[in-house]
Amino acid sequence: MSKRLALVLVTTLVLASALPAVTAQDDTLVIGFLPGVVDPFYQVMQLGVEAAAEDMGVEVVTQIPPTWGVEVQTPILDAMVARGDLDYIIIAPTDKDQMVGPLEAARDAGIGVITVDTFLGDGDYVNGPVTFPISYIGSDNVEGGRIAARGLAEAIGGEGRVYINSTNPNVSSVEGRVIGFTEVMENEYPDIEIVGVDFNLDDMNTAVSQTAAVLERVPDLAGVFGTNVFSAQGAGTAVINAGLGGEVQVVAYDATQFAIEQLREGVISLVLAQKPFDMGYMAVQFAVADAAGVTSLPRRVQTGFAIINIDNVDDPEVARFIYQVPE
């Protein structure tokens, strides 16, 4: 029996020593990074976070939820807070209202909150309903939606029926894109009709079947707007499967390798590249600055876009915004 106990202890110790050893010094800043879900966009953001951490000599603790949702993100957040050694958390909230409570609890535990990509409340941390986060660093999603709308309108010649495939309701980023897209179509393109919005709940398979169904329902569909990685890849795949590549134009949010491939094949006409690396890098910089006592940090930073089409996709100045994920 005691031999068995010894075996357990030895195994434990061996496993423990194999774990990533965190060399903790009390004066090192520790920053948590908790994106929304596993996808290439957040992977690039993680590269930015890690690069900044190395440049600035701070320590980063990264956790990635396996699926999108507050019931998945909250226990991970709580456990990160319970570590007791975090000074800041860089997070992409998975719901702009539901994540307020859990993040307030993190704030109460003395952790500075910086939101990236998605925001809490209405994203206005100065006058809005939620003001406790230090800053929101992300694309101007409404503007991104407008750019996507103009790009799609141009590709289909200013008339026809278009469809939006989105991921989740009440997530600030994709919601903003739909708002901007709809606004431009209604105000600037009277001959374009939006036939509907579907939510694929961050599942590419669902996005494929939803888009396929709309292609059946609306035989003269002219274009599709995919509001993020899953939506755009799913929409593009459905168009290819239906043999309509080039006939039905797709505008894709997020410059994944997959989207760029479809751009080269002529299925996708325009790709909006966000700058997740910038978001991650700057968020760490902001945490370091806040810790150093800087008080004039902007509460909102817009990281901008690169617009990629078939003409400029090989231009190195543009191509560097394609999401490069290490193999």
Place this chain on the structure above:
Amino acid sequence: MAVGEQEIINNGAMTRQRERRKQLVLLLSRIWAWVFLGIMIVFFIITVQLSSGGTVNFLTVRNSQNILVAITSVLLLGLGQTFVIIAAGIDLSVGWMMSLASVLSALAIRDSFNAGQPLFAAVVIGFLAAIAGAVVVGFFNGVIIAKLNVPAFIVTLGSSFIVRGIALLLSDNTTVIGLPPGVRDYGNNALLYWISGEGGGLYFLNRPDVSGEMLRRMDRILPYPVILTAVVVAIAIFLLRRTQFGRHTYAIGGNMEAAVRAGIPVDRHLIMLYILSASTAGIAGFLSTLRFTAGSAVIGDPLLLSSIAAVIIGGVSLFGGAGTVIGTVIGALIIAVLTTGLVMLNVQPFWQFIVVGFVVILAVLIDQSRDLIMGRMETTG
């Protein structure tokens, strides 16, 4: 003569030895989940200490409370499921039932509060709305399974899609917001508050009004969702162990035909079981509305498989007839401790899937080996 005596003595000794071994296996099969949970906690206490160089501690008041809050949803989904699986059924609709209840209770709380009800009454109305929805769904499942003899797997799979659609429709495809801010207190306040260190102390019911450094040292002990879940667990234990309802549940799962012949009203009982299962999922949805101050038509989506895993790890036999409520509690705890521990170790939570997968299979193996040994004992003894 002397040789024969010797043989009898030998046989006696062997029987005793075999008996002792059987007892050991039985004991082990009953307590292995506890032992596993214990080993896991010790493992995390040691490894979290070592890997952080002593700065991070797994064994804290805050972490223990986090784990208790984290298990509430999975555990509530698993509670009704425990009864259903003991009766040799399955309920695949609980995840989306939780989502529907979350939407129903959020709408009910918001609308009744806006119609002038006081906050507490609005929250109670929200609870009743969640339960009412659950009773309807559970009744629907139960009647089709019991009266029309459609396999539970198919019925509840089908109803899960129906429930999912209704939840998304009712919520108008978005998170149901606009709840009175006091709702958050019901979902997040606690029975006790403990502020460690200087100027601290223990506060009962009233959240101490502190800020800054004191606030950081404040731990919430027994948040309301944990208390409500504990009450439901206690009721479930009583129901399964002490009542005719519980005995009938085991009897139906053990041998349906015998149960019918013994005069147990099997159909009615099955309908009750699916209503019970939907109801505990309904309570989970109601609690998530309080915790997140909003209703969501997708909130229970990722939890279904975890809840079934918790039930299996807890030793409920998928063939029916065996299992306990406490087992399910342990199963849910194992999953929650794993998530929390891995995050504190800074290991990706994806490992949780792998470990939980192995533990589920291990649980079934232990269950089977017990049955095997029990069976052998009967045939040879």
